[in-house]
Amino acid sequence: MFGIKADWSLEVFERYFTLDDYAGTNDVRWCSGCGDFAILNTVHRVLREAQIKPEKSVAVSGIGCSSRMPHYMGTYGLHGLHGRALPLANGIKSRRPDLDVWVATGDGDCFSIGAGPWLHSIHLNMDMVILIFDNGIYGLTKKQTSPTTNQGTKTNTHPKGAILPALNPLTITLGITNVSFVAQVVDWNPPLLFETIKAAHQHRGTSFVRVLQRCPVFSEEFTKPLQENPDKFTLLEHADGITIDDNVKRLFNNVVDHDPSDWLGAMKYAKDIENIPLGILFKDPDAIVYEDHSSVGLGTTNEEKVAALNAAFDKFSI
Amino acid sequence: MSEQVTGSRDIPKTLSEHIVEIVSDSGEGAQKCGQTFGAIGGKMGNGVWTVEIIPAEIQPPARTPAGGSGNRIRVGSKIMTNMGNEADLVVGFNEQVLYARIANGAYKEGTIVLLENKWANDPQEKIRDEYTFAVKEFRENGLIVHELPLEEECLKIVDNARKGKNMFVLGMLCRIYNRNKELGLNEIHNTFKHKGDKIIKPNQELFNAGYLFARDNLEYFYDIPPYDGAEDELENVVVTTGNTAVGLGVMAAGMELISMYPITPATSATHYVADVFDGGGGFIHQAEDEIAAIGFAIGASYAGKTACTITSGPGMALKTELIGLAVMGEIPLVIVDVQRGGPSTGLPTKVEQADLLSSLYGEPGDAPKIVIAAATIPECFDFVIMARKLAEEFRTPVIMLTDANLATGVQPWQKPKIQEEWFAAPVDQSPWDKNIPAYDWDENTGLSPRPIPGQPDGMYVLTGLSHTDRSKVSYNSETNQITSQHRSRKLAALQSTLKPPVVHGDDEGDLLIVAWGSTIGAIEEAVDNLRAEGHKISSTHLRFISPLEPGLKDIFSRFKKVMTVEINYSDDPDGPQINSENRRYAQLAMVLRAQFVIDIDCWSVVYGHPLQPGMVTDELRKRLENLSSSQPSQQQAKDQ
Numbered sequence: 024m025f026g027i028k029a030d031w032s033l034e035v036f037e038r039y040f041t042l043d044d045y046a047g048t049n050d051v052r053w054c055s056g057c058g059d060f061a062i063l064n065t066v067h068r069v070l071r072e073a074q075i076k077p078e079k080s081v082a083v084s085g086i087g088c089s090s091r092m093p094h095y096m097g098t099y100g101l102h103g104l105h106g107r108a109l110p111l112a113n114g115i116k117s118r119r120p121d122l123d124v125w126v127a128t129g130d131g132d133c134f135s136i137g138a139g140p141w142l143h144s145i146h147l148n149m150d151m152v153i154l155i156f157d158n159g160i161y162g163l164t165k166k167q168t169s170p171t172t173n174q175g176t177k178t179n180t181h182p183k184g185a186i187l188p189a190l191n192p193l194t195i196t197l198g199i200t201n202v203s204f205v206a207q208v209v210d211w212n213p214p215l216l217f218e219t220i221k222a223a224h225q226h227r228g229t230s231f232v233r234v235l236q237r238c239p240v241f242s243e244e245f246t247k248p249l250q251e252n253p254d255k256f257t258l259l260e261h262a263d264g265i266t267i268d269d270n271v272k273r274l275f276n277n278v279v280d281h282d283p284s285d286w287l288g289a290m291k292y293a294k295d296i297e298n299i300p301l302g303i304l305f306k307d308p309d310a311i312v313y314e315d316h317s318s319v320g321l322g323t324t325n326e327e328k329v330a331a332l333n334a335a336f337d338k339f340s341i
Numbered sequence: 342m343s344e345q346v347t348g349s350r351d352i353p354k355t356l357s358e359h360i361v362e363i364v365s366d367s368g369e370g371a372q373k374c375g376q377t378f379g380a381i382g383g384k385m386g387n388g389v390w391t392v393e394i395i396p397a398e399i400q401p402p403a404r405t406p407a408g409g410s411g412n413r414i415r416v417g418s419k420i421m422t423n424m425g426n427e428a429d430l431v432v433g434f435n436e437q438v439l440y441a442r443i444a445n446g447a448y449k450e451g452t453i454v455l456l457e458n459k460w461a462n463d464p465q466e467k468i469r470d471e472y473t474f475a476v477k478e479f480r481e482n483g484l485i486v487h488e489l490p491l492e493e494e495c496l497k498i499v500d501n502a503r504k505g506k507n508m509f510v511l512g513m514l515c516r517i518y519n520r521n522k523e524l525g526l527n528e529i530h531n532t533f534k535h536k537g538d539k540i541i542k543p544n545q546e547l548f549n550a551g552y553l554f555a556r557d558n559l560e561y562f563y564d565i566p567p568y569d570g571a572e573d574e575l576e577n578v579v580v581t582t583g584n585t586a587v588g589l590g591v592m593a594a595g596m597e598l599i600s601m602y603p604i605t606p607a608t609s610a611t612h613y614v615a616d617v618f619d620g621g622g623g624f625i626h627q628a629e630d631e632i633a634a635i636g637f638a639i640g641a642s643y644a645g646k647t648a649c650t651i652t653s654g655p656g657m658a659l660k661t662e663l664i665g666l667a668v669m670g671e672i673p674l675v676i677v678d679v680q681r682g683g684p685s686t687g688l689p690t691k692v693e694q695a696d697l698l699s700s701l702y703g704e705p706g707d708a709p710k711i712v713i714a715a716a717t718i719p720e721c722f723d724f725v726i727m728a729r730k731l732a733e734e735f736r737t738p739v740i741m742l743t744d745a746n747l748a749t750g751v752q753p754w755q756k757p758k759i760q761e762e763w764f765a766a767p768v769d770q771s772p773w774d775k776n777i778p779a780y781d782w783d784e785n786t787g788l789s790p791r792p793i794p795g796q797p798d799g800m801y802v803l804t805g806l807s808h809t810d811r812s813k814v815s816y817n818s819e820t821n822q823i824t825s826q827h828r829s830r831k832l833a834a835l836q837s838t839l840k841p842p843v844v845h846g847d848d849e850g851d852l853l854i855v856a857w858g859s860t861i862g863a864i865e866e867a868v869d870n871l872r873a874e875g876h877k878i879s880s881t882h883l884r885f886i887s888p889l890e891p892g893l894k895d896i897f898s899r900f901k902k903v904m905t906v907e908i909n910y911s912d913d914p915d916g917p918q919i920n921s922e923n924r925r926y927a928q929l930a931m932v933l934r935a936q937f938v939i940d941i942d943c944w945s946v947v948y949g950h951p952l953q954p955g956m957v958t959d960e961l962r963k964r965l966e967n968l969s970s971s972q973p974s975q976q977q978a979k980d981q
């Protein structure tokens with residue numbers, strides 16, 4: 024029997040997807056030096072590594088610079104309305120749990136006009152990755168104060184400087200019941216960005232990833248001090264979180280072991296605005312995933328539907 | 342069953358119809374009593390129309406006109422299509438709740454009032470005085486008041502009459518209208534069956550006691566025979582509200598998702614489906630707000646499972662921006678708007694037909710979409726099925742308008758034979774032809790097939806921005822002009838498949854009434870009244886508003902005068918300051934005037950209650966009398 028395959032069926036070649044398959048054909052139109060490029064390329068690489076079929080993946084967005092991302096993907100996409108990316112994404116997942124869903128949103132789109140959906144989507148915990156392209160400014164509408172604009176930063180709506188201290192999206196997100204994954208990363212450290220987004224993609228539930236992101240045109244001061252001084256960061260690593268290559272680790276003076284199942288610890292790091300945490304703050308694989316409930320009855324046959332309808336009618340018959 | 346009784350009480354007087362109201366404080370169960378009484382009528386082959394009397398608050402203060410809660414039931418020997426005029430017989434659990442009904446014009450001279458008399462001996466002097474005063478005032482106004490010891494009688498059976506007086510009253514009504522007693526006892530059994538015998542038994546006892554009380558103490562004994570042919574139809578009759586019919590329609594359309602946010606008077610449709618959706622394989626998503634509700638539905642629709650969102654006017658206002666996205670991205674979606682009084686919070690529990698223009702034109706930019714209006718309770722069911730098909734076929738949101746009158750009205754209707762072709766087809770996941778763009782618009786119809794996520798080679802990015810056929814963002818001026826044409830052309834294409842509306846009455850004459858929505862019964866009854874008086878009046882009722890049904894120009898031309906009758910606001914032409922250059926017309930009238938460039942008049946009111954056929958008859962009679970016989974018809978005017 025040597026040399027003879029036991030399985031006589033035809034060999035079907037699985038398609039292998041390259042970065043081009045995930046990149047689509049549109050020219051990417053972000054400003055030169057924009058941090059969005061790094062996030063986009065990382066998503067393409069994570070998808071390639073996971074070999075998700077492009078037709079099975081959907082990139083959803085709201086409005087803003089970040090929200091152009093679906094146009095730069097070779098997958099399906101839904102470029103929605105300002106602040107509404109998350110309800111659209113949740114709806115997609117509700118009856119199509121087979122689809123791989125990504126959400127691209129920004130600090131204005133998510134933390135300001137989309138604040139309601141932000142809270143409730145974390146609560147729903149549907150399996151998707153939410154990437155917040157956080158540059159601390161409204162870019163597309165040209166430099167207005169965003170919820171994460173640092174206090175004192177001069178903008179076109181606050182020429183004397185932003186009045187309030189910046190909102191902390193990490194503590195807010197961690198405070199939402201049923202939260203299952205919170206991470207923070209910067210766009211200018213590709214290996215860390217890759218590991219974080221990959222872990223987010225692998226997590227089942229809503230993975231909230233805030234990416235501190237460069238906007239060289241409108242908010243250089245948001246990221247420049249951070250780029251210049253890695254000591255502003257605390258790098259979180261753990262066997263259950265992400266493990267970080269020594270070459271990357273070498274850049275950071277503050278590296279701590281943080282178990283992402285430790286919510287109180289996560290809150291402590293999240294609150295610390297002097298030592299900004301990078302990596303996975305929190306992860307709970309056991310949180311309720313809403314589509315496990317919203318997709319019930321997917322295989323219901325027409326016969327079953329007819330029977331259910333007749334039974335429903337019978338309750339009202341005379 | 343009443344052999345021992347002698348005299349005229351033994352022989353019921355035959356009536357062709359009666360209007361009965363049961364009104365109590367909120368929470369005393371008058372609504373349950375009324376619904377059950379209506380259902381019994383339906384089961385006995387009567388035509389029935391029920392309207393809920395609903396206070397806007399959950400626990401309004403007791404014994405106040407604002408707190409009145411209950412039902413009006415019109416029951417007769419013909420198919421009932423509306424709530425009728427003034428009530429014939431009223432049961433009041435206290436006198437104060439009746440004041441609101443009197444203010445609504447619900448009663449007339451000769452209306453029989455069966456009134457709880459315990460207030461006459463209330464420990465509080467104020468209450469005793471109020472009661473005495475009211476009874477005197479009711480009588481002075483011609484109401485025939487019978488003060489009855491309802492509470493006292495109930496206390497012979499239960500400790501707390503607040504729970505159960507409604508079943509005592511049901512028993513009374515069943516005797517008065519010579520209803521089949523077994524049907525009443527069965528209804529009670531079914532209502533309380535999940536609570537067990539402990540609850541069923543006393544309620545049935547109360548029912549029996551009420552029945553005997555009415556037999557022995559009241560002179561009223563009526564019979565309302567079934568309508569002709571009722572017996573043949575009874576086999577397949579169901580008795581539901583319009584909202585229940587909408588819920589059943591969602592299931593029958595094979596839609597798997599309702600995404601909603603609570604709002605009166607729409608929510609009961611979802612409540613109903615929540616109980617039965619599991620078996621049909623569906624899911625209800627209660628979103629965090631109206632906007633997220635439609636966003637979630639659009640997401641599901643985009644992914645291939647056409648979804649439904651059910652709301653009312655204030656919710657429509659919030660959903661506007663996303664409706665625009667669905668129009669622009671050509672996403673099928675069913676939006677049910679159960680209209681209530683507006684603007685703003687308005688009259689949450691009361692009827693109005695005032696979301697027509699906002700449904701048609703509510704979005705910024707040009708957002709053509711299909712707008713249909715159910716006129717009857719069975720149409721609340723049928724139109725949801727149609728709406729899903731239209732949404733998918735024409736790749737557009739469909740707004741289906743109903744209203745608080747249909748939502749809470751109860752009517753027997755023929756149970757349809759369930760057909761599998763009503764259901765949505767399974768989501769197509771076969772490979773897409775790469776050469777076909779995501780919007781392969783047909784030049785003539787604007788229609789195009791739609792790729793669904795999961796289909797290999799169909800990948801595109803849906804966007805609310807102006808886009809090319811491949812869904813590439815485009816700010817090109819020509820592209821925007823052409824794609825706007827394509828989206829608009831779909832409506833003309835749909836219109837070419839529709840039939841002209843039916844004319845009720847002769848297809849020519851002096852006056853044509855054009856209307857839409859739940860007013861059909863009252864208007865057609867009024868038209869019938871006036872035709873019986875010899876007037877040349879007809880009516881036509883539109884189901885499609887966008888696009889309009891074809892052939893209207895021709896129909897209008899055969900009448901001397903055309904006007905709409907609607908439940909939304911319009912200026913009285915004789916009002917102060919009002920002239921032909923500033924008069925604001927009713928909403929359908931505006932649409933028709935703009936489309937047909939003829940002087941279409943209107944009569945519309947916003948009293949918050951359904952139209953009464955008597956009121957419509959009186960108003961239209963005036964119009965007919967004012968119509969000069971020498972006035973040329975629209976057609977003649979055009980020919981001159």
